[in-house]
Amino acid sequence: MFNEKKFDKLFELMKEKKLDAVMIAPSSDMEFLVDYHAHADERLNCLVVLSDKRYFQISPLLNYEEAKVKYPEDAVFYKWADGEGFLDTVKKSFEDFGLIGGRIGVNETIRGIDVLDFQELLEATFVNAHPMMEAFRIVKSNEEIQNMKKAGQIADEVMRDIKNFIKPGLYEYEVIEEIKRLYKEKGADDISFSPIVATGKNSSMPHYNAGTSKIQVGDNVVVDCGCRFNNMCSDTSRTFFVGEPSEEQRRVYEICKRSTFTAQDAALSGVTAGSIDKVARDIIDGEGYRDCFLNRTGHGIGFSVHEAPYIKPNNELVLEEGMAFSIEPGIYIAGKFGMRVENIVVIENGKGVSMNHSPVDIEDVIIKL
Amino acid sequence: MFNEKKFDKLFELMKEKKLDAVMIAPSSDMEFLVDYHAHADERLNCLVVLSDKRYFQISPLLNYEEAKVKYPEDAVFYKWADGEGFLDTVKKSFEDFGLIGGRIGVNETIRGIDVLDFQELLEATFVNAHPMMEAFRIVKSNEEIQNMKKAGQIADEVMRDIKNFIKPGLYEYEVIEEIKRLYKEKGADDISFSPIVATGKNSSMPHYNAGTSKIQVGDNVVVDCGCRFNNMCSDTSRTFFVGEPSEEQRRVYEICKRSTFTAQDAALSGVTAGSIDKVARDIIDGEGYRDCFLNRTGHGIGFSVHEAPYIKPNNELVLEEGMAFSIEPGIYIAGKFGMRVENIVVIENGKGVSMNHSPVDIEDVIIKL
Numbered sequence: 001m002f003n004e005k006k007f008d009k010l011f012e013l014m015k016e017k018k019l020d021a022v023m024i025a026p027s028s029d030m031e032f033l034v035d036y037h038a039h040a041d042e043r044l045n046c047l048v049v050l051s052d053k054r055y056f057q058i059s060p061l062l063n064y065e066e067a068k069v070k071y072p073e074d075a076v077f078y079k080w081a082d083g084e085g086f087l088d089t090v091k092k093s094f095e096d097f098g099l100i101g102g103r104i105g106v107n108e109t110i111r112g113i114d115v116l117d118f119q120e121l122l123e124a125t126f127v128n129a130h131p132m133m134e135a136f137r138i139v140k141s142n143e144e145i146q147n148m149k150k151a152g153q154i155a156d157e158v159m160r161d162i163k164n165f166i167k168p169g170l171y172e173y174e175v176i177e178e179i180k181r182l183y184k185e186k187g188a189d190d191i192s193f194s195p196i197v198a199t200g201k202n203s204s205m206p207h208y209n210a211g212t213s214k215i216q217v218g219d220n221v222v223v224d225c226g227c228r229f230n231n232m233c234s235d236t237s238r239t240f241f242v243g244e245p246s247e248e249q250r251r252v253y254e255i256c257k258r259s260t261f262t263a264q265d266a267a268l269s270g271v272t273a274g275s276i277d278k279v280a281r282d283i284i285d286g287e288g289y290r291d292c293f294l295n296r297t298g299h300g301i302g303f304s305v306h307e308a309p310y311i312k313p314n315n316e317l318v319l320e321e322g323m324a325f326s327i328e329p330g331i332y333i334a335g336k337f338g339m340r341v342e343n344i345v346v347i348e349n350g351k352g353v354s355m356n357h358s359p360v361d362i363e364d365v366i367i368k369l
Numbered sequence: 370m371f372n373e374k375k376f377d378k379l380f381e382l383m384k385e386k387k388l389d390a391v392m393i394a395p396s397s398d399m400e401f402l403v404d405y406h407a408h409a410d411e412r413l414n415c416l417v418v419l420s421d422k423r424y425f426q427i428s429p430l431l432n433y434e435e436a437k438v439k440y441p442e443d444a445v446f447y448k449w450a451d452g453e454g455f456l457d458t459v460k461k462s463f464e465d466f467g468l469i470g471g472r473i474g475v476n477e478t479i480r481g482i483d484v485l486d487f488q489e490l491l492e493a494t495f496v497n498a499h500p501m502m503e504a505f506r507i508v509k510s511n512e513e514i515q516n517m518k519k520a521g522q523i524a525d526e527v528m529r530d531i532k533n534f535i536k537p538g539l540y541e542y543e544v545i546e547e548i549k550r551l552y553k554e555k556g557a558d559d560i561s562f563s564p565i566v567a568t569g570k571n572s573s574m575p576h577y578n579a580g581t582s583k584i585q586v587g588d589n590v591v592v593d594c595g596c597r598f599n600n601m602c603s604d605t606s607r608t609f610f611v612g613e614p615s616e617e618q619r620r621v622y623e624i625c626k627r628s629t630f631t632a633q634d635a636a637l638s639g640v641t642a643g644s645i646d647k648v649a650r651d652i653i654d655g656e657g658y659r660d661c662f663l664n665r666t667g668h669g670i671g672f673s674v675h676e677a678p679y680i681k682p683n684n685e686l687v688l689e690e691g692m693a694f695s696i697e698p699g700i701y702i703a704g705k706f707g708m709r710v711e712n713i714v715v716i717e718n719g720k721g722v723s724m725n726h727s728p729v730d731i732e733d734v735i736i737k738l
Contacts, residue, residue, distance in 0.1 A: 039576055042477070042675065062575045062663040065703050082665035083646070083682025106481045108411070113497040115481035128482040206431045207408055277452070294431040296451035306411065313452025334434050 006033055007049065013132050014051040020102035021050045022129045025109040028304035029133050031231075036070040038063060044086040044114060048093065056093060058086065087121055094122055105129025134300075134308035139322040144232055144302060145346055148324060151188070151234035152344055152355035155226050158182045159238050159358040166221055166367055168242055172197040173211035179225050188227035192235060192305045195225035203239075204338035206295055206330060217243045217369065220253075220337050226305065233305045235326055236356045237342035241366045250362060252289070252331050253339055257360055259283040259329040260341045263297060263311075267327070267345050267352025273315040280329035281313070289331045292338075298326035301344055323347050324355075375402055376418065382501050383420040389471035390419045391498045396478040397673035398502050400600075405439040407432060413455040413483060417462065425462060427455065456490055463491055474498025503669075503677035508691040513601055513671060514715055517693060520557070520603035521713055521724035524595050527551045528607050528727040535590055535736055537611055541566040542580035548594050557596030561604060561674045564594035572608075573707035575664055575699060586612045586738065589622075589706055595674065602674045604695055605725045606711035610735045619731060621658070621700050622708055626729055628652040628698040629710045632666060632680075636696070636714050636721025642684040649698035650682070658700045661707075667695035670713055692716050693724075 010033075014022060024030050024047040026038035038045050043060040045067070056076040059067050064079050071077075080089040094100055100123050106115060108130045115126055140148070158179060165178050175197040183191050198208040200219040215221060219242045226235035239253060263280035277297040284293045296312035301324055309317050311325055323346070330340030343356040359365065379402075383391060393399050393416040395407035407414050412429040414436070425445040428436050433448050440446075449458040463469055469492055475484060477499045484495055509517070527548060534547050544566040552560050567577040569588040584590060588611045595604035608622060632649035646666040653662045665681035670693055678686050680694055692715070699709030712725040728734065 039578060060664075062701075064663075065574050066577070081663075081682075082679070083684075106485070108480060108482055110481035111477060112475045112479035112481045112484035112495075113477055113499045115484050116475070116495060116497045126481075126485060128485045130482045205434050208435070209408060274452075294433075294450075295429075310451070313450075315452075332431075 007053070010049065010136055011051060011053060013136060014049075014105070017105065017127075017129070017132050018103060019051060019105045019127065019129065019132070021048050021097075021099055022105035022107065022132070023048050023110055024107045024133075025111075027107060027109040028307070029107045029109075032137060032303045034070045036067060038067070040109060043082075044080075044090070046110070048097075050097060050099075054097065056097065058089060058093060060086075087117060090118065091121055094124065099124060103127055105132060107133050137303055138300065138308045139320060140302050140324055140346070141322070145322070145324070145348075147230040147232035148234065148302065148344070148346070149355050151192070151227050151229035151232055152236065154183065154186045154188050154229060155234040155236045156356055156358040157186055158225065158227075159223065159236060162223060163240055163365070163367060166215060166240055166242065168215055168217045168369070170215050171211070172199055172202070172213050172215070175215075175221075175223070176211055179223070183225075183227045188229060189231075190228045192226040192228050192233040196222065198222045198338070201335060201337065204332045204334050204336060206332060206338065206340070215242055218246070220245065220249055220339060222338060222340060224342065231303060233301050233303070234355070235301055235305055235342065235344060236358065237328055237340050238358060238360070238365060239339040239341060241362075243367070243369045245362070245366065249337065252333075252337075253362055255284060255287045255289065256329065256331055256339045257341050260327050260343060263327045263329065264343060264345055264352050264354060267319065267347065269319055269321050269347050269350045271319055273309045273311050273317045273319060273325075274313055276311050276319075276327070277313050277315070280327065284329060284331060292331045292333050293329060294332050295330070297329050300325045319347055321347050321350065376422070379418065379505055380420060380422060382505060383418075383474070386474065386496075386498070386501050387472060388420060388474045388496065388498065388501070390417050390466075390468055391474035391476065391501070392417050392479055393476045394478040394480075396476060397676070398476045398478075401506060401672045403439045405436060407436070409478060412451075413449075413459070415479070417466075419466060419468075423466065425466065427458060427462060429455075456486060459487065460490055463493065468493060472496055474501060476502050506672055507669065507677045508689060509671050509693055509715070510691070514691070514693070514717075516599040516601035517603065517671065517713070517715070518724050520561070520596050520598035520601055521605065523552065523555045523557050523598060524603040524605045525725055525727040526555055527594065527596075528592065528605060531592060532609055532734070532736060535584060535609055535611065537584055537586050537738070539584050540580070541568055541571070541582050541584070544584075544590075544592070545580055548592070552594075552596045557598060558600075559597045561595040561597050561602040565591065567591045567707070568611075570704060570706065573701045573703050573705060575701060575707065575709070584611055587615070589614065589618055589708060591707060591709060593709075593711065600672060602670050602672070603724070604670055604674055604711065604713060605727065606697055606709050607727060607729070607734060608708040608710065610731075612736070612738045614731070614735065618706065621702075621706075622731055624653060624656045624658065625698065625700055625708045626710050629696050629712065632696045632698065633712060633714055633721050633723060636688065636716065638688055638690050638716050638719045640688055642678045642680050642686045642688060642694075643682055645680050645688075645696070646682050646684070649696065653698060653700060661700045661702050662698060663701050664699070666698050669694045688716055690716050690719070
């Protein structure tokens with residue numbers, strides 16, 4: 001439900017950024033602020049928060065009933081009907097609230113085509129407010145961290161169980177279905193993203209999601225999944241081997257694992273996000289796989305599954321107590337295979353503490369045939 | 370796979386709109402043009418089509434492997450890595466292709482915050498290209514229509530079967546799971562959107578999607594679902610009654626049904642989309658439910674489940690042979706119930722032909738206890 005205290009830090013940040021208002025479309029931003037999980041479509045459905053602590057909601061008529069219960073009774077709503085479109089309604093609301101001539105932030109989910117229409121229609125300056133919205137949630141409260149740990153514990157249990165389920169002849173999508181079933185069974189509120197199961201050559205694509213291949217003896221299978229518990233997310237990856245791994249598979253796995261755990265140990269309050277990436281990347285580079293580490297080392301996580309801080313090269317953001325993020329360096333060899341070991345780490349008492357504990361020793365991730 | 374002929378009409382439209390290029394992020398636009406079903410996230414993954422028939426792809430490094438197989442071997446790729454961000458890459462590509470100073474369209478899925486960053490970084494004029502992209506696909510080919518009819522036939526079969534499944538005591542989400550199972554069993558490629566099952570009071574919210582209520586005797590249940598067949602979508606709604614409907618439920622149902630079928634008969638080539646909405650709306654208004662018809666009468670459908678033409682008040686777009694759209698007027702009484710009967714209609718030989726044929730007579734939608 002609506003909780004005005006959540007807005008306090010946002011007002012501070014808006015003052016700092018000299019914003020008169022911020023427009024927030026359906027997103028984790030909206031869900032976090034008003035617990036309104038709106039279906040995003042082409043209709044503008046948007047919370048506008050002003051720096052003077054007023055706010056209003058621009059609502060498609062057909063979402064009004066579901067939206068109004070998320071707000072106090074006296075909240076101001078600007079409803080618009082399909083026949084009229086929303087541009088005149090936005091204009092009216094800006095006039096009523098004195099936003100003409102103002103500096104207006106937009107969150108990540110306001111569409112580009114809408115920003116272009118607003119610029120044409122309204123005398124106001126529109127600004128990318130995404131960095132501000134990221135700063136808003138980057139430090140987690142104790143309660144949030146406890147919920148993330150519980151979500152991580154469920155993910156670990158799923159990872160243990162799914163190892164026993166994987167066998168040659170299964171399609172990837174069958175493993176995905178079982179993962180979803182397990183999360184439900186174990187009391188997760190929901191999955192936090194569509195599980196990734198990538199076998200054999202498919203595993204060289206970090207975000208592979210087709211699900212259509214059959215698991216074969218000799219494959220390695222990357223499983224990447226997570227859930228929500230009391231609104232907070234988990235996310236973990238393990239690489240399993242279907243039968244005895246080859247020498248090359250073993251070697252690459254050990255490099256990936258070492259990269260993850262060394263970076264985890266380097267995650268301390270006061271160091272930069274970029275320096276953690278460098279620790280992970282140097283290990284992989286040093287073993288000759290520089291061009292096979294395609295992505296960043298990790299991403300922040302919390303109320304949403306991808307958020308700040310991003311653990312990537314050159315990111316000068318300094319880690320602080322209460323920040324949480326994934327460590328998931330990987331080696332992806334096109335046409336052959338890919339691997340990663342992913343844990344979520346939170347900075348507690350100055351040190352990076354892993355929220356994931358499912359086994360990573362190579363003997364523990366080999367599926368015996 | 371990549372099919373250059375698909376681009377011909379786009380080049381014509383770009384000339385008409387005086388656009389030098391159009392930027393297309395993951396969306397049905399991208400799927401239609403290059404059959405690339407990319408996972409949309411915060412990373413810019415974008416096809417840029419120029420009016421001089423050149424094109425290039427801006428690709429996150431980690432999507433490159435999946436993307437390059439969708440294009441001819443000599444396609445130009447601008448890859449960018451997480452550590453560097455994509456703005457410099459966009460700038461370089463614009464310089465290489467002579468787009469500085471140009472008029473650049475953006476499709477519906479380019480984010481507002483990215484447009485704002487582009488505007489700051491690049492001397493170019495950005496334009497809302499969504500109406501152009503809508504015009505691009507609004508007239509369906511014969512083959513597309515045949516695939517839509519097949520998708521509609523599968524949806525009708527699911528609707529017949531789900532009537533026999535619904536009973537008091539089931540949760541809405543259990544009905545949703547069965548709908549998904551039925552679509553798979555009947556040979557759909559996929560569902561076209563997450564099915565809506567709304568019972569009792571929930572049915573007064575046209576897009577209700579919580580799924581957490583139990584079906585009770587006396588409820589009416591709105592079921593709204595569809596699938597894909599060879600890339601083309603279906604979408605149909607029926608309202609079922611759990612046991613004998615009340616007098617009021619009967620009366621409202623008959624009004625909704627009459628509104629749908631009268632509007633269907635009024636759908637002819639040469640009339641405006643707005644006029645069809647008026648036919649549907651006048652019937653509901655005439656019965657005193659003006660304020661209970663919350664949304665538009667319908668939306669276009671084809672390669673994506675919501676596209677042009679929108680059947681809504683004041684839409685002056687003239688219907689033509691080969692356009693396809695839903696007719697789904699409804700009556701939504703907050704706190705009580707809501708109803709609709711939805712068919713997809715295509716203009717063939719000048720007339721609106723329904724692609725849906727599952728029963729609508731009230732005796733056929735009553736679930737006997």
